[in-house]
Amino acid sequence: MSLYYEAADVLANTANVGGSLKSRIYKKSDRKSSPAQLYALVTEAAKWSPVLKVVIEKSGLLEEEKKLTPVLALLLTHDLLVSKGGVAAPANHVLKLAITRHKARLGAEFTKARISGGYTTLAAFKNAVNDGKLNSEEEPTQATVRHPRWVRVNSVKTTLEDQLATTFAGFEKKDDLRDILSAPGSAKVYHIDSNIPHLLAFPSRIDLSKSPAYAKGQIIFQDKASCFPAYLLDPTPEDGDVIDGCAAPGNKTTHLAAILQSRTSHRVGDARTPSVIAFEKDNFRAGTLTKMVKLASADSIVTVKAGQDFLLARPDSTEFANVGAILLDPSCSGSGIVGRDDTVKMHLPEGSTSERPKGAKGKKRKRGDVSDKATKPSASLRLDLEDTTPEDTPEEIPIHDRLGERLVALSTFQLKILAHAMRFPNARKITYSTCSVHFEENEGVVSQALLSSAATQGGWTIQKRKDQVAGLKNWRKRGIWEEHQLESSKLGDHFREDVLDACIRCEKGTNEGTMGFFVAAFVRHGGSYSLNEGRSINEAVEEPTPEEELEEWNGFSDEDTSEAKKRNGVNEQKASEHKAKKNKKRRKSKTSCN
Ligand SMILES: C[S@@+](CC[C@H](N)C(=O)[O-])C[C@H]1O[C@@H](n2cnc3c(N)ncnc32)[C@H](O)[C@@H]1O
The missing domain is CATH 3.40.50.150 (Vaccinia Virus protein VP39)
Incomplete structure (x- = not known):
């Protein structure tokens, strides 16, 4: 199965598997694509989806390419227009053909979207997307706004001073955490925590996951409270x-x-x-x-x-x-978990609202495929990206519906x-x-x-x-x-x-x-405690x-x-x-x- 079919499969989650997107991707061992590639494709496409949804709808792509579901159209359009590597499929692959045929029209709509947003360069447009500025529907909740990205500097490998001088060189120090909470999503500011040593706070949407320090285990993403124990x-x-x-x-x-x-x-x-x-x-x-x-x-x-x-x-x-x-x-x-800042909404294009391009045929989609969900008004998928702690309820704990x-x-x-x-x-x-x-x-x-x-x-x-x-x-x-x-x-x-x-x-x-x-x-x-002293409530070691x-x-x-x-x-x-x-x-x- 190609990367795109596999990504669409993960998103459709027909097996109704629980857990975050990351755990769904990484737990399934029979996929051909690398989990890292799948995860990157889905998360990047989700970030761009408010823009790409409009681009796809205006281009009439879905009316012309009946093989494409809204999810596939979004993933392919993302790689065609935004990804450095382009569409990751052989030139004669059915999906690659289906999307590259529309390159000129999609490209033109993309440029229109950029200019109408007031972005003179592609770099400025990318920064705005990374900051979540185009995601107008994503009004952050109180908890989201107030939840910074906490980073613990791993003193086994490095020091706070080294990290401030390297990974965070160019970042401005803020003495008050409120300045971090109110800063734009990816502003280069940090705050040194006053309760926990080696702990730093950054604005919520800062992306440090691609930094060498993160890849090398020098910094660890860990909520402040989680450092207390x-x-x-x-x-x-x-x-x-x-x-x-x-x-x-x-x-x-x-x-x-x-x-x-x-x-x-x-x-x-x-x-x-x-x-x-x-x-x-x-x-x-x-x-x-x-x-x-x-x-x-x-x-x-x-x-x-x-x-x-x-x-x-x-x-x-x-x-x-x-x-x-x-x-x-x-x-x-x-x-106690807060709504994660890394929970994102994937906006899916609708198939029937665009002006129909000449020659487009009006075939109905099959019931039940991903496209059905996606052609409903305001179709979207909510993606819980991070698998920071999700866990299974221990087996010995009965399933209860009531809190x-x-x-x-x-x-x-x-x-x-x-x-x-x-x-x-x-x-x-x-x-x-x-x-x-x-x-x-x-x-x-x-x-x-x-x-x-x-x-x-x-x-x-x-x-x-x-x-x-x-x-x-x-x-x-x-x-x-x-x-x-x-x-x-x-x-x-x-x-x-x-x-x-x-x-x-x-x-x-x-x-x-x-x-x-x-x-x-x-x-x-x-x-010390004598094991023979009386009966502990946990005397039976067996489950x-x-x-x-x-x-x-x-x-x-x-x-x-x-x-x-x-x-x-x-x-x-x-x-x-x-x-x-x-x-x-x-x-x-x-x-x-x-
Ligand atoms: C809340 S999580 C721990 C998070 C972890 N302390 C951290 O900070 O990254 C609880 C973990 O305990 C494990 N667990 C539950 N019961 C356990 C047991 N009886 N023995 C060992 N591990 C257990 C669960 O599988 C789960 O991974």
Whole structure:
């Protein structure tokens, strides 16, 4: 299949595969075209689509070339008029013939579009397209406007100073983040973050993906909030090894490696650098993690446990005897994710609105092909480009249609994994984070974990705000409490206040430019945890069945027992339905915590 048919196939997504455009392209292994070429074609054509839609409609191309669907017409016109390499097909290929026949007319319409837009040169026209200036329908939402492109300078490979002098030479420094948020999409300005070391903010549409520094792993795209967990964990060589329990795609893993490395290399008479042990249960995502770790040159520090479930890691294994810190960023609802700036709309030409060119025949298109969708007024495709974190809902989490039920399942899993981390005998620090805004997955899990036997018998407490790293103890937004969610009588007022003050939240759509995020740290002072001390809520190392998972959860108390039973009844029924369907259907959970 040619590049263009394959690209149209990806866009049509007839198999209704979930995930971002990038994951749809990269996950399918039986394509002939290179994934990078396919991705570039689709994203570039999408950027140009507001212009090319009009050019195609005015040229009457679709009326004359019945072989072309609107998507094919757009992709081919893009390569014919904009791409340096032209149409990537042999001269006698049916698609190449179908588009090159119309080169003169399409070229003339393209020039008209440029001139009527007030662009005297093609270069100026290209800049405007890259800035999204021609995409008049794309009125950015509040969250989009306020979400900068965050870039973490990878200190394993380079320094902030080097990057400012090379990759960002010619960029103007802004002291106030608001100047970045209000700057034109691709303006050459940057801001140095005041909370997280080595973190820079740029305007939302800046394209650094083609910069050598990005290709070499010297800079990493990572949302500010997503840098909080590794920074808050604050691993030192004295802590020993660090586990990242839910690691892919690996932004926090490489961040941990960078922090550890910076501390180890400065020590006199240095012992070995402690390692980061990165668990990733999903094999495909573990592949991405391995690539990211290598690209970041963190492979001498990070050991990837590909396809391995952290819940099955035995805390008493000698392999983990030196583990002193654990970062947990488990699967969550992803409700804190902001509308991505890299979500673009592909405007598709309509086939019947142009003035019909002489000799054009009026054949009807077949029902159901991509063209059908595209000939409807204002046809467009919304493309979620980046695969920054999308992940599958872990298999053990039942499929739920209702948010409440889903949150019960997710928080049960989150509590379980957190309690498991508390059982590592020499661990002294844990961070727990989600890109969720829901109390149930955040303060709810933290409070339950603190009350669990794993915490009480292991001596775990919340790390108080005053003990947090400098950049985060001053962070304004702290935890929130939702009445009636947990039995607060069990917690006590002081405990509750301390816990909330220790929890860190980020809000989406504010001048702080973060997504919605939550993180808290746990610390343990004194002796190590004896595995024989009492029963932890996570005593069974084996995976529970979905039913068992649901039964384990008893944290919510807004309903009386009969209500809770009723809900459990629903859940049990759902869970057993899920068991039957489990291998047939996997629901995609869109998250973006990296
Ligand atoms: C929210 S993502 C992690 C994002 C990552 N920390 C980052 O910053 O790039 C959660 C990841 O945990 C993985 N995961 C879920 N349950 C797991 C388990 N029991 N053991 C290991 N990995 C797990 C998921 O497959 C997913 O890749």
